[in-house]
Amino acid sequence: MEERLPGGRNDGAVRAGDTVRRRAGDHTPAVHALLEHLHRSGFHRAPRALGFDEQGREVLTFLPGLTVGEQRPWPAWARGDAALVAAGAWLRDFHDAVRSFVPPPGARWGGDHDEVRPGEVVGHHDAAPYNAVWRPLPTAADPDAGELVGFVDWELAAPADPLRDLAFSALAWVPLSARDVAAADGFPGGPRVVAERARRLRLLLEAYRWDGDVATVLAAVERRAREHADGLRAAAADGYVPAVRLVTEGVADAFDRAADELVADAPLLVATR
Incomplete structure (x- = not known):
């Protein structure tokens, strides 16, 4: 059974068990290579690519936790200092992990060029609250404390x-x-x-x-x-x-x-x- 996931204003995604299915594009093989590199490098705060299903959709691991989804105003955790700090640390760790990534030949990306130029990395480019997955771990001192599980929606990944x-x-x-x-x-x-x-x-x-x-x-x-x-x-x-x-x-x-x-x-x- 598939369940529509909230958010995803462009194409959306569905959950099937512990996987996420979404429409693939020209960029998808390169994104899957990127995600696999992250996991081989020990960076596990991102979905893992599992290939394609019988409908040609990409298959990714599901990241369990809270999301902004279609809530507006955003939930308190997305506006708190803890998530802000976690997002900054995540981005730095991601950039460090991706510096050793060598894209596959003929890689296509969602940006304005496909080659990785000097000084560039393949970035996420949409690591925003609406793409964050958050696991709350509230304390008496900080009710908004928690852990950033990772970011989803990697279709805009590109060299920059x-x-x-x-x-x-x-x-x-x-x-x-x-x-x-x-x-x-x-x-x-x-x-x-x-x-x-x-x-x-x-x-x-x-x-x-x-x-x-x-x-x-x-x-x-x-x-x-x-x-x-x-x-x-x-x-x-x-x-x-x-x-x-x-x-x-x-x-x-x-x-x-x-x-x-x-x-x-x-x-x-x-x-x-």
């Missing part, structure tokens, strides 16, 4: 500078999204919003063990937000139905607003301690 991957995680987890979007996700606004964003950004960068400056990350976040907006509009213009829907819903515009707000907030985000 690791900073591009980190930038999207900052955009999603701090969050550095447009204020109205962050409010709808459950994050507080008000006069302290920039100070709170600065605090959470530093938590994320410390967990990632970022050794550069904050301004460099903020510039990368702005670029990433604008690229995402432009990419959605281009895909919609090409007739890609999920992108048409997202652009119609105002998602591309929201990424542009996030970039504009970030430009205005950047001096305070860098200066606030």
